[in-house]
Amino acid sequence: MIRLRIQVSHRLGRWLVLTDTPRPDCPHCEGDGGIEHPYGDDNGEYAGSNWESCGCWNENHRWRLLPLPRLPRWLRQRDRGRDPWATDGYSNKPPF
Numbered sequence: 001m002i003r004l005r006i007q008v009s010h011r012l013g014r015w016l017v018l019t020d021t022p023r024p025d026c027p028h029c030e031g032d033g034g035i036e037h038p039y040g041d042d043n044g045e046y047a048g049s050n051w052e053s054c055g056c057w058n059e060n061h062r063w064r065l066l067p068l069p070r071l072p073r074w075l076r077q078r079d080r081g082r083d084p085w086a087t088d089g090y091s092n093k094p095p096f
């Protein structure tokens with residue numbers, strides 16, 4: 001089964017993309033999407049870690065859905081800081 005996640009990619013302009021996601025019940029990575037392999041330096045001190053992507057998903061597996069157009073400047077300014085749930089003053093609809 002493939003679990004998909006919708007993201008906005010800014011790598012090639014703005015695109016809405018579907019991405020693969022790690023298996024939440026994966027026995028290898030336990031849903032983390034990879035296994036961390038810490039390694040030490042010559043004194044045995046922690047020196048970093050290698051990240052091995054798990055085979056239960058493909059982080060490069062993505063499908064571009066549709067390009068997102070840039071919003072015109074006037075639209076961005078109008079929407080900035082606006083509460084989408086706010087009403088314009090009192091509702092003038094009668095109560096039912």
Ligand SMILES: [Zn+2]
Nearest residue numbers: 026029054056
């Ligand atoms: Zn996995």
